[in-house]
Amino acid sequence: MRDAKSILYERLSVAFSEVSLGADPVLRPSAHADFQVNGALALAKSLGRNPRELAESIVAGCDLTDVCEAVEVSGPGFINLRLSESFLVSQALQMASDSGLGVGGGQEGSRGRVVVDYSAPNVAKEMHVGHLRSSVIGDALCRLLEREGYDVIRENHVGDWGTPFGMLIEHLVDVADGGAVEELTVSDLDAFYREARTCFDSDEEFAERSRRRVVKLQSGDRETLDLWRLLVAESMRHFEEVYSRLGVLLTPEDVVGESYYNSMLDSLVEDLDDLGMLVEDDGAKCVFPPGFTNRDGEPLPLIIQKSDGGYGYAATDLAAIRDRVDDKGAKRIVYVVGAPQAQHFAMCFAVARAAGWLPDDVEAVHVEFGNVLGSDRKMFKTRSGETVKLIDLLDEAVERAVSAISERGDSVSSGIESVARMLGIGAVKYADLSTERTRDYMFDWERMLAFEGNTGPYLQYAHARIRSIFRKGGVEGADVTIVPVIRDERERALLVALVGFGAAVSEAVATYSPSKLCAYLFDLATTFTSFYEGCPVLNAPDAESRGSRMLYCEMTARVLADGLGLLGIEAPEQM
C-alpha cells in the first residue's frame, strides 16, 4: 500500500523537477496542516524568483485533487496540504482489509538479504545489563526489516574463543574432580570466571599453563575441545533462558561465534599479505587504513595477528565480513554494537573495502547506541556496585509489574503472572527502545512502569482498553467492510494518525531508529484518547456512526498491537 507521504512526495517531485531538475520538494509533517512543502523557498532563492509566486505556480502545475482537499500557499512560500476525506477513507479501508495493515509492500524478502549482528554475549559469563540494548534494539530492527520486506539473517556473534579460554579450561582442570564438571551451572561460571582470572593474574605457573592451553585449543586438542564444549553448552542454555524471558527471537541456530571463523584466519592473513596491505610492526601483523591516527598523530594499526601468533577480534570481524558477503550473500550488514566500538568498525570496514571484500554495492552499518545509566547518571549498577545480571533485572521487572497491577486493583482473568510478564518485560524493552538510540538513557523503574507518559504499560493499557470496548459491546471486532465516515475533527485526526502507520515503520527502518515508531505509537494513543473522550462509540448517535467508530477503535487496537509487536513487545487483551 502506498502511503500518503510517498504518493505526495512522488507527485511533488515531478512538479518541482519541471521547474528545476531534481529539486527536492522538502515534504514535512506540519503543525499547520497534514503536511507542508518547504522546497519552494530555497528553490526561489536559487532561481532569483519570488517564493510565493513560485509556490503558486508549482501548485497550479501539480494535480493533487485525488489526495488533498486543500492545497494552499501560506506565509513566505510554504505549501500546506490537507488530505481529502475520500483519500483518508480509501486508505483506511485498504489498511483494515490487509492483515499487514498496509505496511511493507514488496514480497517477503524481496528487498535483499540483510545480516543483523546483535546481542553477542560471552561464553562462561552471565548476560548482564550491558547486553540489554544490543539484544532489544537488534531484535526490534530484525522484526522491522523483515516486515519491510528484507530477507533477514540474525547472527549472534558470541565470544566463544580466544585467550580467556586458556585460563578457564585450566581452572576447570584444577577444580574438577570427577562429576563436578557436569554439575557446573552458569551461575557458578560467573564466579568461576573471576577465580580463573585471579589465578591468571597472581600465579605465573598457572598463567603459563593457560597460555599453553590456548595453543592446545587452537590446534584442536581433543580433551581441550571437550572441556571447551562443556563451557559453551552450559552458556548456551543460559542465553536461551534469557532470550526466552526477554522475548528475543535469537535461537541456537543463529549463533555464529568467534570460533566459527577460526579456520579462516590463516588464509585471511595470507590474502592481506598477497594484497600488499600487511605490515609487520613490533612483531604484530597490522593493516594501516588511511585516515586513522593514534595519540601521537601516527598511523593507527588494525592488528590482525598479535606478536604471539594469536588473532585479535579484528581478524574475526574481517573474516565475518567475508563470510557474510561471500557465503551468506548479504547486501547489507548491520552491527548493533555500542558506540565505543565506532572506530573499530570504521577501521574494519575501511580495510574490508580496500581489500575488495566489501564491494560498493554491499552496505555495512554500525548501529551504535549509548549506555544504560543509573539515577546517579553513572553506569547502571546494583546498590553494592556490581554489574546487574540480566536475568535478575527481568525478574525484578516482572515482580514490579505484579505490584503495579495489584495496586491498581485491575482484575485479570487470564492470570496475573502472564500479564505481569508482558507488562514488566515490555516496560524494560520500551524504555530502551523509546529513547534516541545514540544517547545514554537513564534506567528508572518508576518511570518505565508508569501507566502515564510514553511507556510500554501506557500503550499496552490503551490497547487493552480498546479491546474492552468490543467485549462490552458483545462483538468480536469491527465490520471491516463498513465504510467509515468523518463527522468530527477528532475522528479525522485519528484517521490521519492511523494511515501514517506505514510511513512511521519505514522511517524507523530507514534510520535504524525504533524510537521513531515508539513516538508514533504514543502519538496515536493520545490522539485516540481525545477521539474517545469526545466521540461515544457504543453510544454513538446512530448505527452508521457506531459502525464507523467501531472500525476506528478496531484499527487503532490493531496498529498498537502490531506496532508493539514490531518492537518485540506483547499486548495483552486484558489487564
Place this chain on the structure above:
RNA sequence: GCCCCAGUAGCUCAGUGGAUAGAGCACCGGCCUCCGGAGCCGGGAGCGCAGGUUCGAGUCCUGCCUGGGGCGCCA
C-alpha cells in the same frame, strides 16, 4: 594532546535547514451524572557559551565550557 558522541522546561525525553521549539512527570486553574481515569481542556517555565554561513539555525561551520567514550598486541 588528537578524534568521536552528548549538552533543549525543575526532572525524563522529542525535535529529517523552515512558520509561535513539542511531549510526559511535577506544579497551577477549569471540565466530565457517559463506553475500565491511558481522563479531557488550558497555564507558567527552555535550545551550555561566543562567533559565523543562510531569506531562515536547536539543527550546518569555527572556537570555547561541561560530561561520557576512544586512541597497538583484551574482545
